[in-house]
Amino acid sequence: MIALRPRRLRRGEVVRALVRENRVHVEQLVAPLFVVERAADAGPIEAMPGISRLDLTDAVVEARELLALGIKSVLLFGVPARKDATASGSYDADGIVQRAIREIKASLPEMLIIADVCTCEYTDHGHCGILEADGTVDNDATVELLARIAVTYADSGVDVVAPSDMMDGRVASIRAALDARGRRDVAIMAYSAKYASAFYGPFREAAGSAPRFGDRRGYQMDPPNAREALREVALDVAEGADIVMIKPGLPYLDVLRAARDRFDVPLAVYNVSGEYAMLQAAIANGWLDGERAVDETLTSFVRAGADIVITYHAKDYARRHG
Ligand code: PBG
Numbered sequence: 001m002i003a004l005r006p007r008r009l010r011r012g013e014v015v016r017a018l019v020r021e022n023r024v025h026v027e028q029l030v031a032p033l034f035v036v037e038r039a040a041d042a043g044p045i046e047a048m049p050g051i052s053r054l055d056l057t058d059a060v061v062e063a064r065e066l067l068a069l070g071i072k073s074v075l076l077f078g079v080p081a082r083k084d085a086t087a088s089g090s091y092d093a094d095g096i097v098q099r100a101i102r103e104i105k106a107s108l109p110e111m112l113i114i115a116d117v118c119t120c121e122y123t124d125h126g127h128c129g130i131l132e133a134d135g136t137v138d139n140d141a142t143v144e145l146l147a148r149i150a151v152t153y154a155d156s157g158v159d160v161v162a163p164s165d166m167m168d169g170r171v172a173s174i175r176a177a178l179d180a181r182g183r184r185d186v187a188i189m190a191y192s193a194k195y196a197s198a199f200y201g202p203f204r205e206a207a208g209s210a211p212r213f214g215d216r217r218g219y220q221m222d223p224p225n226a227r228e229a230l231r232e233v234a235l236d237v238a239e240g241a242d243i244v245m246i247k248p249g250l251p252y253l254d255v256l257r258a259a260r261d262r263f264d265v266p267l268a269v270y271n272v273s274g275e276y277a278m279l280q281a282a283i284a285n286g287w288l289d290g291e292r293a294v295d296e297t298l299t300s301f302v303r304a305g306a307d308i309v310i311t312y313h314a315k316d317y318a319r320r321h322g
Contacts, residue, residue: 024298026070026322028307030114030268031314033074034206035059037081037096047202047277049284051312053079056096056103063104063111069318073112075162075310076100077207080122086130087122091148093155101156114160114189115153117146117174126211128165128219137219143170147177154183160243164191166219171239189268189308190241193229193255196220199248199274206273229255230262237265243308248272250297253304260305268308269301276312291320 009019034053036042042055054062063074078097080089089095097115104111119142120128129142142165150161161178163170171190178186196217204210221228229252233244244263246256247270256269279297283290294313301309311317 022299022303024295024302024309024317024321026314026318027072028302028309029071029298029314029317030073030075030308030310031066031071032077032310032312033059033062033100034077034079035096035100036079038079041079041208045202045206047205048273048312049280050316051206051276053206056100059100060103060107063108066315066318067108067111069315070322071314071318072110073114074104075114075116076104077116078121079206079208083122083124085124087119087145090119090122091145091152093152095152098152098156101153101158105157112159113157114162115158117149117153117161117163118165119145119149120165120209120211121207125213126209127214128216129167135214137167139167139169142167143173146170147173150174150186151177151181151183154178154181154186158186160187160189162189162191162245164194164247166191166194166216166221168235169239171236171241175240187242188240189243189245190236191247191270192233192236192241192244193252193259194220194245194247195223195252197223197248197251197272197274199251199272199278201274202277203273223251226255226258230258233259233263237263241265243268245270245308245310246306248275249301249306249309250275253300256301256304256306266307267305268310269304269306271297271301271309271311271313273312279313295321 009015036053039055042053044052076097118128129137132138153161236244243266245268249269249271282288
């Protein structure tokens with residue numbers, strides 16, 4: 001005779017909902033937005049069906065729609081009109097991200113605005129920092145630049161700055177620069193364990209940020225390493241990160257779980273462009289049930305321990321579950 005029957009609690013949706021361990025709330029989701037400086041750069045992103053590069057006006061429209069659906073946080077990326085070797089457009093007070101922060105805040109004061117801090121969209125060589133003569137990224141010069149960018153975002157009214165460059169010591173530098181400027185309330189969400197991943201491909205098309213030579217393996221993490229990710233998280237927490245992030249998501253759920261078990265700070269995961277593209281391609285072919293596949297994917301992040309999920313599926317999820 002079988003005494004223990006777990007199936008009893010799977011018999012109907014009511015009982016399944018009663019014993020459900022994890023749920024994805026729209027308030028946990030962050031929608032990335034690509035904002036272009038030149039109207040000519042706006043338009044759909046081929047490998048990311050449903051996602052577009054938006055001019056400033058449309059970015060505000062999109063933010064308003066997201067807010068109406070219950071998505072209260074956006075992550076801004078800028079696509080500038082010009083690039084140079086030192087990313088001088090990145091700390092321009094009238095740069096595209098700085099303007100987008102001001103416009104969205106002015107129209108939608110209740111929206112939480114997070115802005116990505118990195119130079120790869122602003123450098124003509126496409127690397128995430130200032131280069132040395134031999135083509136490697138100069139860590140300390142880059143860190144100064146990142147702090148300078150973060151201050152201009154703070155001056156524009158950003159709520160959270162999110163450094164995605166993977167330079168050493170940048171969280172401490174950004175914190176010090178923000179505090180010196182009196183911007184003590186601006187939080188830092190650090191891309192703490194960001195891997196040198198193949199899954200950023202579509203983003204680089206979207207943001208025009210592919211490196212012109214070489215790759216990012218000299219600063220982003222080596223995919224086989226998990227312990228090193230925990231060390232990176234520990235350093236960022238010690239330097240003052242308010243939120244730490246693991247990126248990408250699906251191929252690194254083990255790292256996410258390990259970080260959850262070890263640290264008590266809010267934990268974010270970035271369900272990146274290539275993960276989105278992969279799912280959308282299969283859905284478009286009729287190979288996957290889109291709604292179920294998206295929900296299952298987002299649930300996996302929450303089950304693995306994420307408090308915050310940054311995802312291009314945010315709007316679609318909110319439309320169905322808002
Ligand atoms: C900028 C940055 C990247 C992503 C977020 N910030 C690209 C990269 O590191 O090459 C990727 C996001 C995505 O793929 O959705 N450094």
